[in-house]
Amino acid sequence: MQLVLFDCDGTLVDSAGLIHEVMARTFRHFGHVPPALADTKAVIGLTLDIAIARLQGKVHADGEANAMMVHYKSIFAGVRAEAGFEEPLFDGIRSLIDEIGRREHILIGAVTGKSRRGLDQILDTHDFRKHFVVSRTADDCPSKPHPAMVSECCDETGMNAADTIVIGDAVYDMLMAKAAGARAIGVSWGYAAVEELLQAGADVIVHHPRELLQHIQ
Numbered sequence: 001m002q003l004v005l006f007d008c009d010g011t012l013v014d015s016a017g018l019i020h021e022v023m024a025r026t027f028r029h030f031g032h033v034p035p036a037l038a039d040t041k042a043v044i045g046l047t048l049d050i051a052i053a054r055l056q057g058k059v060h061a062d063g064e065a066n067a068m069m070v071h072y073k074s075i076f077a078g079v080r081a082e083a084g085f086e087e088p089l090f091d092g093i094r095s096l097i098d099e100i101g102r103r104e105h106i107l108i109g110a111v112t113g114k115s116r117r118g119l120d121q122i123l124d125t126h127d128f129r130k131h132f133v134v135s136r137t138a139d140d141c142p143s144k145p146h147p148a149m150v151s152e153c154c155d156e157t158g159m160n161a162a163d164t165i166v167i168g169d170a171v172y173d174m175l176m177a178k179a180a181g182a183r184a185i186g187v188s189w190g191y192a193a194v195e196e197l198l199q200a201g202a203d204v205i206v207h208h209p210r211e212l213l214q215h216i217q
Contacts, residue, residue, distance in 0.1 A: 001105050003134075003159040004216055005150060005182075007168030008112035010190030013087040013122055016041050022079050023055070025071045032056070041191040045170035047143035048072060054104050072177065073115065090128055090189050092209035100132035100216055107157050110136035111149040111166065111176070114139070129131045133157065145175030150182050167212065174200035185215060 009015045016037070024034035028111030035055045043051035049061035049069045056065065079085055100106050108131050112119055116139040123129040134156050136149035154161050166177035169190020178201040179183035188207045197205060206212055 002217055003107045003157055005109045005111045005153055005166045007173045008119060008122060009116050011167060011187055012093055012171035013089055015087040016191055018080055018085040018087055019044060021085060022072055022076050024085045025075060026068050029071055030068055039075040042190055043182040045172040047113050047138040050143045057074055072100055079138060096212060097128060097131055108132050109153045111136050113138050144172035145179060147176055147180035150180035152175060171196050171200040
């Protein structure tokens with residue numbers, strides 16, 4: 001048996017445009033200059049309060065960051081419903097999930113900085129709920145790179161970390177995987193540079209979803 005845990009934003013779906021637009025509107029609402037797209041991409045994967053704090057140059061979330069998080073969440077669905085702000089699957093993801101979903105010895109899960117509501121929306125929109133047997137979100141665990149998301153998914157499924165693969169596009173995904181004792185696979189189609197993923201401990205880098213089949217046994 002093998003447990004395969006996918007990050008969501010930047011790994012399964014291309015959500016940077018939507019996240020950045022909601023972040024920009026939130027910053028403007030609070031009277032701040034919106035972050036650059038590159039800066040928004042750099043914090044995708046962190047829980048929202050910490051991501052906002054980092055964009056403000058803070059180490060920890062304070063009262064304003066928490067208030068901004070509440071506002072961000074309140075407008076997210078409305079922005080997502082606007083034309084051009086969907087969260088499409090990256091090319092090749094659907095066929096990959098369908099393929100490994102047919103393998104009885106493979107358990108699929110998600111470990112994401114999204115809220116539970118956000119992840120559920122992705123799973124329902126793309127008809128993935130039937131394949132994903134376990135998940136942890138920003139509502140359940142400390143922010144990446146804390147290993148809790150991976151460790152709790154292992155505990156729930158009865159799997160060992162040594163038999164678990166974490167697949168993600170962010171430095172935080174790689175650090176989380178290694179902290180939990182799991183294998184870390186970085187994807188190049190997301191929002192972090194390959195060099196950053198390798199420095200964070202990625203065991204291997206793949207450049208297309210079909211390449212993951214070589215590592216999922």
